[in-house]
Amino acid sequence: MKKTTQQEASLTAAHALLNKRINHPRIGEVITEVEALESMGQGHILMVTGPTGVGKTTLAQTLHARMFKRFQQEMSQNPGLIPVLRIEARATSEAEFNWKLFYSDILEQLEGPTGTPAGVEYGVDPTTNRVYRPLGRSKNTAAGLRKKVEEALRARGVKVLMIDEGGHLTNVSETRMKRQTDALKSLSNCAGCQIILFGSYDILGVSRLSGQLARRIKEIHFSRYHTDSPDDCIAFEGFLQRLEHDALGYFNGLLLENARLLQMNTLGCIGTLMDLIRGFISRAQKYGEVSQELLEKSLLTQGQHAAILEEIRLGEERFESEQFRLPGTRRRAA
Template sequence: MALVIGPSRVGKTTLIRLLEERLLAQAKSQMERDASFIPFASITAAGPNASRFDWRTYYRAILRGLQDPFVDGKIARIRERELREAMETALLQRRPIALIVDEAHHLAKTSSGRYLQDQLDHLKYFENLTGVSHLLVGTYELRPFRKINAQLACRSVDIHFPRYDAAHEEEAQAFRSVLWALQRQLPVEQEPQLVDQWEFLYARSIGCVGLVKMHLNRALALALTEKKKTVTLSHLRKTALPEARVELALRDALESETELAETAGADERLLTLLGLRGSRPASSQQMQEKDQSSSPSSALRPGKRGPGRDEIGGGVSSDEQDRAG
């Protein structure tokens, strides 16, 4: 299982289209020899009811991607188990290289009380049964998928698809090149000088090309409405995203980039945990047992009797003995 993670509008869907083209080109000869072979199935996890994830919709989408002729037929209602078995059979027969799932972060949205680990265990079961790998593509909401448990963490590969980071000159130059290509494609009489405004466009897009394109579409619509010959800085400013929205997206990106980046000293920290550097740190269970053993034995819960016998007779005062006599 592979996780392709990046900010919204960074170009992940475009990456999927390029991957599909490459898979088709590589599998062309095999498809000509074997008519049953389909190199991939590409679906979107977010359906019409995007507030929750539904396995029935997921199974049907894969069956459509594998060109099942009966999935949309006018037949009686099919139970979820039957849909799952049909999908498993189709995967075994079609033998795709991969299942590509866009908007995969919607897997975490459930309506039946299933936890995220249950969803990923479900996918792992399909991979074990059919031998077909899942390529899950989504926003930074996919981050929890990476560490849901030790087994899944070791079975998956993370692929970070980041935004352009203009703090590095080579990436700033690449971003300017993108703007140069986009300004040549705008349908206006005079080519706008977007490269001259690259810092403003970068700030309002945080380096995500998809956000740049949406911004340019809004600015172009305004320029055409005003019957202007080109897109000006005024058009760009009037149609830019508000600072509060941009800051929200930027903070999420910065936090996610920090989590996904491996900091210096990772090898030494792992070797220390393995006991090869100094003393091995105590586990949480060992620390708990140590705390319990070091607590005073006299610290008893209220109402709980201490160990041993109660004293008999010795605790009666002399006044009580005289009255009793």
């Protein structure tokens, strides 16, 4: 059956919202906390942690765009300025974290791809407003690249370095974890920038490796929407209502009708919810209908749900047990 103009518009809107950053209360809360601690400046690491699928990547993208907007006037006066840099700590097949790849990724964002051998000095070309590297003896070692990264960050005026997928940095022994975290803290000091590290609960414990790290690392919890919290349930339903509205009626109210089911199945994690909705839209487009049956087929399986729930419970218990409590304070139920 041929789709009506309204149906086509709704389908287009539904697809569009999947690639759209949709803010919700929890993101706003974490951003407020990050901005409150951001002025601590260089030498400190802000560590944003939360469960898998909670929406850390969307949070990082939103925070990145917000920071760029804040520095807009400075950038208009200095076209060579890059005030905020967002990088991913990439996983590789190697046993250890690849620092050379990490530093090279930073340099590529600051300079753009180039075939010029690594040089020894950096500056900003007044004509192109690009960081340049004079020809010279290659120093393509981790230590050499580290020095170049420090100089490039300072030359570009980077004030905040955001590192996504922080677990790839800390998924090592405690000795190596301390060494790698010390390296980040040192990079912050030497380059004069604030570092914000994003990761799942596996990055917890970094600040307990030494007294120096405990003093320099500030943990920020990006939590899910709990089903045992009335406020969280209202906020989750509000997000679903926003999706229904932005999709121009494509879901026929099914998301709101199944709010409780969706919150329980996705464990209150917005990133997981969006993955589920992507599958739902794909099925609905294939079968030419939006139905309860297709929505339920898109849910996490019992095995998937159990695995994610166990990971979240362990992470939440660890986060809460490691927070300092005044005498008489009560721990929130998981």
